[in-house]
Amino acid sequence: MAVGTLTTVPVPAPRVIDRRVAGGAMLLAPLAALPLAVVAGLVVAAGQAAHLPALATAALALGAVALGSRGLHLDGLADTADGLGASYDRAKALDVMRRGDSGPTGVATLVLVLLVQVGALTAANPVTAAAGVLVGRCTLSMACARGVPTARPDGLGATVAGSVPRVAAIAVGLAAAGLAVLLPGLPWWRGPLAVLLSYAVAGALLWRCTKRLGGITGDVLGATVETAVATALVALST
Numbered sequence: 001m002a003v004g005t006l007t008t009v010p011v012p013a014p015r016v017i018d019r020r021v022a023g024g025a026m027l028l029a030p031l032a033a034l035p036l037a038v039v040a041g042l043v044v045a046a047g048q049a050a051h052l053p054a055l056a057t058a059a060l061a062l063g064a065v066a067l068g069s070r071g072l073h074l075d076g077l078a079d080t081a082d083g084l085g086a087s088y089d090r091a092k093a094l095d096v097m098r099r100g101d102s103g104p105t106g107v108a109t110l111v112l113v114l115l116v117q118v119g120a121l122t123a124a125n126p127v128t129a130a131a132g133v134l135v136g137r138c139t140l141s142m143a144c145a146r147g148v149p150t151a152r153p154d155g156l157g158a159t160v161a162g163s164v165p166r167v168a169a170i171a172v173g174l175a176a177a178g179l180a181v182l183l184p185g186l187p188w189w190r191g192p193l194a195v196l197l198s199y200a201v202a203g204a205l206l207w208r209c210t211k212r213l214g215g216i217t218g219d220v221l222g223a224t225v226e227t228a229v230a231t232a233l234v235a236l237s238t
Contacts, residue, residue, distance in 0.1 A: 026160050029140040035068065044125065048125075077110055080209065080223035084208070116234065124233060198231040201227050202225075
């Protein structure tokens, strides 16, 4: 479920999708996204080796990640921004998010977040580029932890909301921070700080969405991933 939902890697569909499977999928999200992280790192390495402009290399790396994830999280970011900017009426905001189009708020948010990601990635190396992709997916377990409600009775959000035990969600964050100490070419504290800031920004967005929308949706999950990736890349850029 994790690989099939978060990437374009062809895998068999899960036989059963219940709370246990959904929670496990969100916990395994960083591992499922490893191919995307590897692709991002390889594109950055190839661009640097070929002496391509840093801006072009960064855009190609992010484009490859978006292609490998079907643009799922970018779509969620735009839809979430449209919903939050549409109305203080919860039902209307959710209706706007369900539509397939993107309004000016969603487009502007998407462009601004991508500009931040591209700008930060121009100063990244292959390892930090891959790390930024993975840190963003680590926050999915937090967004799906026990106690986080769903905004709708159906959809991806309803399937995964509250499916991850809090202890397990905390363990993912601690593991990410611990492994980030090993990032080469950076002070030991830089990686854990990037993880902490990414969780803080994603958590703030999650809090806002649960207050305004009553819980999470699949779009909200995508928005938390993209904001966390942007934060991690900025924190890891040199």
